[in-house]
Amino acid sequence: MKTTRRHFLGSVSIAGLTIPNIISSKAWAAKPSDTINLGFIGFGRMNQSHLNFFLGQSDCRVVGVAEVAKVRLAEAMKRVKGKYGSNHGCKAYNDFREIISDKSVDGVVIGTPDHWHAMPAIMAADAKKDIYCEKPLTVTVRAALETLKAARRNNIVFQVGSQQRSEFGGRFRKAVECIRNGRIGEVKKVKIGVGNPAVFCDLPTERKPDGIDWELWQGPAPERGFNKILCPIDVHRHFPQWRRYSEYAGGGLSDMGAHHYDIAKWAMNLDETIPVKVLPPKEGNSGLTMVYENGVEFVHESTADRFNDCVFYGSEGTLYVDRSGIDANPKSAVSSSFGKDAWRLEEIGGNHKRNWIDCIRSRKKPVADVALGAHTSILCSMANIGYQIRNEVMWDPKTYGCNSELGNKIANRFGRGEWKFT
The missing domain is CATH 3.30.360.10 (Dihydrodipicolinate Reductase; domain 2)
Structure with missing residues (x-):
C-alpha cells in the first residue's frame, strides 16, 4: 500500500512498540499504607461523578481542582469541604497547569471536553503523574499517538474511561x-x-458571562466566540453539546x-x-x-x-x-458455561476507577490502558x-x-x- 506521509508524523511509529505488563516503579513507590493524592482537571458532568467516587476512597485524597468556570470550581470545593471539613487542604485553580506543577499530586483525573484531553495528559505524564482520563482519549490521530508516547516514556499508570471493560x-x-x-x-x-x-460548529456568538475563562476553555481548538451550548455557565447535570462539533470532539x-x-x-x-x-x-x-x-x-x-x-x-x-x-x-x-481450558479474562473487580487506584499501587497495566484507549x-x-x-x-x-x-x-x-x- 502506498502511504502519503508528508503531512503526518514523519518518524513516528508505534506499531512495533513493546509494552511490558508491569510498569516501572515511580520514585515515590507507593506502599499499601500510603495515601494517593489526586488532582482534578475539569469539573463538568463526568468529573462531578468521579470526584464523588474518589472522595469516598479511604486511600485517596483530593488535593487540587482546576476548572475554568468559577461557579463549578466553587461547587467542587464545597464537595471537598463537605467530605474533609474546613481544613481540607485542597487548592482551587483556574489553570490546570498549577495542578501538574504541584509535586504533592500523585495522579490526575482529566474530565474536560475532548479537545482538552491530550495536552493535559501529555504534560501530566511528563511530570510523572499517573492519569485517569475520560474517553475518547483524543480527537485526532496524532494527539492519540503523542499521548501514548508520553505515557510510555514516563512509565505511568494511565487508565482511559472505557468502563465497559470492567463494569455493567x-x-x-x-x-x-x-x-x-x-x-x-x-x-x-x-x-x-x-x-x-x-459536524463543524456553526453556533452564533453570545455575550460571555463573567466568571468563565473562555480563552482557556478553547485552548488548542480554533478561536471563536462564546456560546453556552459549548460551555454551560452552571453546575450542569446534562452532557454539553460540544460533543457534536469536530473542533472539540x-x-x-x-x-x-x-x-x-x-x-x-x-x-x-x-x-x-x-x-x-x-x-x-x-x-x-x-x-x-x-x-x-x-x-x-x-x-x-x-x-x-x-x-x-x-x-x-x-x-x-x-x-x-x-x-x-x-x-x-x-x-x-x-x-452454556466455559470449560476449564477456555480462554478467560483476568478478574479485575467491577469498578473501573478502583482498578486504576489498585494499578497505581501494583504498577500493573490497568484494564483500559492508554494503548487500548489510543487505538480506540x-x-x-x-x-x-x-x-x-x-x-x-x-x-x-x-x-x-x-x-x-x-x-x-x-x-x-x-x-x-x-x-x-x-
Whole structure:
C-alpha cells in the first residue's frame, strides 16, 4: 500500500512498540499504607461523578481542582469541604497547569471536553503523574499517538474511561470471552450502533458571562466566540453539546464509539492495530465500513433501531451486547458455561476507577490502558475522516498515515497558539 506521509508524523511509529505488563516503579513507590493524592482537571458532568467516587476512597485524597468556570470550581470545593471539613487542604485553580506543577499530586483525573484531553495528559505524564482520563482519549490521530508516547516514556499508570471493560455486570467481558472462544464460529463482521459523525460548529456568538475563562476553555481548538451550548455557565447535570462539533470532539460516533468500537476490537483481538481501509457511504451518517488486514469488517450504523450496541456476525451464529444485556443465536452461545481450558479474562473487580487506584499501587497495566484507549480513539477519528472525505481511504498500520492529503491533514491537526505539539 502506498502511504502519503508528508503531512503526518514523519518518524513516528508505534506499531512495533513493546509494552511490558508491569510498569516501572515511580520514585515515590507507593506502599499499601500510603495515601494517593489526586488532582482534578475539569469539573463538568463526568468529573462531578468521579470526584464523588474518589472522595469516598479511604486511600485517596483530593488535593487540587482546576476548572475554568468559577461557579463549578466553587461547587467542587464545597464537595471537598463537605467530605474533609474546613481544613481540607485542597487548592482551587483556574489553570490546570498549577495542578501538574504541584509535586504533592500523585495522579490526575482529566474530565474536560475532548479537545482538552491530550495536552493535559501529555504534560501530566511528563511530570510523572499517573492519569485517569475520560474517553475518547483524543480527537485526532496524532494527539492519540503523542499521548501514548508520553505515557510510555514516563512509565505511568494511565487508565482511559472505557468502563465497559470492567463494569455493567461483566456482560461486555462475557461477550469478549464468547467471541474469543469461537461460540459463534469465525467472525468476519461486527456492526457498531452509535451516533452520527461530527459536524463543524456553526453556533452564533453570545455575550460571555463573567466568571468563565473562555480563552482557556478553547485552548488548542480554533478561536471563536462564546456560546453556552459549548460551555454551560452552571453546575450542569446534562452532557454539553460540544460533543457534536469536530473542533472539540468526534460527534456521537466518537462519544459512544469510544465504548463500543473498544469492545469490538477487544473481542476480535485487534486492540493495538488499525484498519487498512475505510469505505464511507457517498451520503448520510450511517454505513461506513472499516476493513482490517485480516479481512474483519467494522460497520458503523447510526439508525433509530441501532443505538449503543455491538452485533457480531459469525459463521455459526450471531451475538448481541449492549449495556442492558447480552443475547445470541443460538442461545447456547452465551448460556452454556466455559470449560476449564477456555480462554478467560483476568478478574479485575467491577469498578473501573478502583482498578486504576489498585494499578497505581501494583504498577500493573490497568484494564483500559492508554494503548487500548489510543487505538480506540484512532478508530473513531478514522471513521470521522472517512465521513468528511466521502472517498475510500487506505491506511498504513505502521505509520498511521493514509493515502489522502486531506485525511492526513485532519489526522495531524492539533494546536493553536501556545497549545501546540513541538
